[in-house]
Amino acid sequence: MSNNRYSVGLIIVAVGIVLLLGKLGVFGFFWEVFWPIFILAPGLLFHALYFSRVLPSGVLIPGGILTTISIIFFLCTIISWDLIAYLWPAFILAPAVGLYEFYLFDKRSPRGVLLAAAILAVIAGLLFSMTILFTVGIYFIAIILIAVGGYLIFSNNKRRSW
16 A cells, blocks of 8 residues: 555656646747657657568658658757748658658669659759749849959959040
8 A cells, every 4th residue: 555655646746846847837948949859759760660670661751751841840940930931842852751761771662752752852952942042042143243243343454434
């Protein structure tokens, strides 16, 4: 009977500590920063189960997708959610990662898997390029125009009047 009271006492103390830390905001901070772990954990679990030969290679597809998406969410959580304006094409890249892992580690994978992964990766790359071009590309265009104009102005050794 005393072991039972001891166990119940430990559970009550643990619940009290959890409630106190929750009211102090400790869990709120951890949840705000580390919630992508709940997406990363199944992705890594799929990889671990495949490499330990428990599950077939098909689990690498959702494993790669979940792992890639969790990395995106970690970056946005740690740096800023404004970063999602630049990283959104990675959601198209995530299935490409999963398909490529499936192709890479399964010797019997269909040839179309690599083609699908490549098409998705190219689309994601093009969308990344367009996103960068449309958001910060104007700065590059301005710098190029200034450089070309400066070259035209200073390339002549003779001074010419207007």
